[in-house]
Amino acid sequence: MADPYQNNMYQQQGGDNFGTYREGDGHDGYGYRADYPPQEEDAASDVTEGHDEEDQMYEGEYQGIPHPDEVKAAQRAARAKGQAARDAVSELEELSEQYEDIMEDCGHGKFQWTLFMVLGLALMADGVECYVVAFVLPSAEKDLCLSNAEKGMLGLIVFVSMMVGAFLWGGLADKVGRRRCLTVALAINCVFAFLSSFAQSYGFFLFFRLLSGIGIGGTVPIVYSYFSEFLQMDKRGEHLSWLCMFWMIGGIYASFTAWGIIPRYGWGFSMGTEFQFHSWRVFVLVAALPAITSLVGLSFMPESPRFLLENAKHDEAWMILKQVHDTNWRAKGQPEKVFTVTHIKAPKTAEDEFIEIQSATGTAVQRWAVRSLTLCRQVLRNVASLLSAELRFVTLLMAIIWFCMAFSYYGLSVWFPDMIKHLQYEEYRSKVKLFHNEKVVNFHFNFSLENQIHKEGEYINDNLRTHCLKTVDFEDIKSTDTVFESCTIRSTVFYNTDLWEEKFINCKMENTTFEHNKHSCYLDTVEENDVLIYLVSFLGSLAVLPGNIISALFMEKIGRVKIIGGSMLISAGCTFFLFLSFSQSAIIALQCLFCGVSVAAWNGIEVVTVELYPTSKRATAFGVLNALCKLAAVLGSTVFTSFVGITKIVPILLSFTALMCGGLLALKLPDTQEKILQ
Secondary structure (H helix, E strand, C coil): CCCCCCCCCEECCCCCCCEEECCCCCCCCCCCCCCCCCCCHHHCCCCCCCCCHHHCCCCCCCCCCCCHHHHHHHHHHHHHHHHHHCCCCCHHHHHHHHHHHHHHHHCCCHHHHHHHHHHHHHHHHHHHHHHHHHHHHHHHHHHCCCCHHHHHHHHHHHHHHHHHHHHHHHHHHCCCCHHHHHHHHHHHHHHHHHHHHHCCCHHHHHHHHHHHHHHHCCHHHHHHHHHHCCCCHHHHHHHHHHHHHHHHHHHHHHHHHHHHHCCCCCCCEEECCCEEECHHHHHHHHHCHHHHHHHHHHCCCCCCHHHHHHCCCHHHHHHHHHHHHHHHHHHCCCCCCCCCCCCCCECCCCCCCCCCCCCCCCCHHHHHHHHHHHHHHHHHHHHHHHHCCCCHHHHHHHHHHHHHHHHHHHHHHHHHHHHHHHHHHHHHHHHCEEEECCEEECCEECCCEEEEEEECCEEECCEEECCEEEEEEEECCEEECCEEECCEEECCEEECCCCCHHHEECCEEECCEECCCCCCCCCCCECCCCCHHHHHHHHHHHCHHHHHHHHHHHHHHHCHHHHHHHHHHHHHHHHHHHHHCCCHHHHHHHHHHHHHHHHHHHHHHHHHHHHHCCCCCHHHHHHHHHHHHHHHHHHHHHHHHCCCCCCCHHHHHHHHHHHHHHHHHHCCCCCCCCCCCC
């Protein structure tokens, strides 16, 4: 007779509510049973040969330290006892408990660390995306002839596109799959980031950065959901916190590469006036490298088995879990350790079924349209379920916490460098000399001009040779027979003057603009970009490192809720020191302190978001909350920058209020530290 369980068939037993997954007899199925491999003399492993396991003594036994296997057995017994005490256990709860047991058997090792690096690079790409436009704008505005309104739109489009991407890809990941959606999202980011570096017009550059942002916006919700489903309960908080560090590394990478590439204006080429490819475009290409690397690595990674089980794909899930188990134990030097799972209980069918049109009754386009429409309905239904009776409270609570944290963090992140620039400008204004309606005839300048403004003057037959102009503004100037020869001109503006380029003979120009030069926005000069924007971003990202390490080490010891609430309240206290900051160095120091403390809150928020929601809604919930985060970032940066040069009181009070509100509400969150991933 044929084996009734041959070919991995799913048998429905009595009144059981689960499809039971069983293994074959070793010939037609996976060749795997609970007693596999048979313990024959000639089948002994070379690794275990000559060892008597009963004679081996656990080294911690003398010290009264329980064996790790005993600890796991005790945890499983406690879960089984709790399950027996409940009157009824849902099929998803039983699947969650069984999945946790399987992940404990698989252990934490080489597989998780490989996935950690691949997903970390994707998270790094998201961090880079937040800085790219800000770094390239000072140079791109000349190549693309950007007005102030266009520059503002370009900065805004980054967060808007990432907001759309987070909502879109987060919802799709719960229905289509984590790995599949992340692969497509990263591919979209790579393609359109590449195209944006070659765009010669503002419209195309804006369009390509929009699509690039939509792609990269899906990485955060998918990465955390994906990685969490390969972690056992006691490892989840710590390793998700370590993963957060890659976002900080992305900021450091963007700052460092921009600092090293963009000021090198000679790193490029041009084809007349129609095609320009300068150093900032090289930086855009280099900024896409983390996403490209992650995309390549992702091609070797499997789908989340927890997602597959949720959608009744038992065969694929079992094979992936066995791969995780074997990879980890082989790397630990125990290849003989056997994956002993013989059946996995899971829902009978997937939660949702796609509606199909038969080939005889519809075209390929019609079938695709129906599938797409059905998928959209499923995603929207999943989003609406976040406000169901059992999830409404935690969703609203998390939404407020995400919004408050993002509003303050991104608002101050933009406000800090703008405030430093304002202080620099005030310092310049205090030293500047104003010359109005002056008339200079037959004069030879034998000294350098610095920190001066010349308005409505007249210069006749004057000569300036071998000297330097630094931070000089010429406004509404008329000249006759005036030339500049062998001069170095730095940070100088010629506004509404008749001082054209041909009047500068053998001169070296650095960061010099001619406002009346309407026929072209680009000047073929050596570009001296202000390193402040790179330095401040670099220091802010680097300051996150201590907070990231501390939060990762203490996430399991202190608890998620205390870390979120405590970090947000401490960050609120840090903002009050801004009242005492009257110098550039003081503001930079406070920015580093604020970033270092607030990152612990971010880590806790992301870990709790993963743990609060079931598998079928995890990426959707994370996507919705992350989209809300980007909306708060837009509002925060817009509001805070509008008060630069006007008052410090409003930004400080806004950030303090938001952080205090979010920190106090965080203390009301449920404790998820000992909670099995649903």
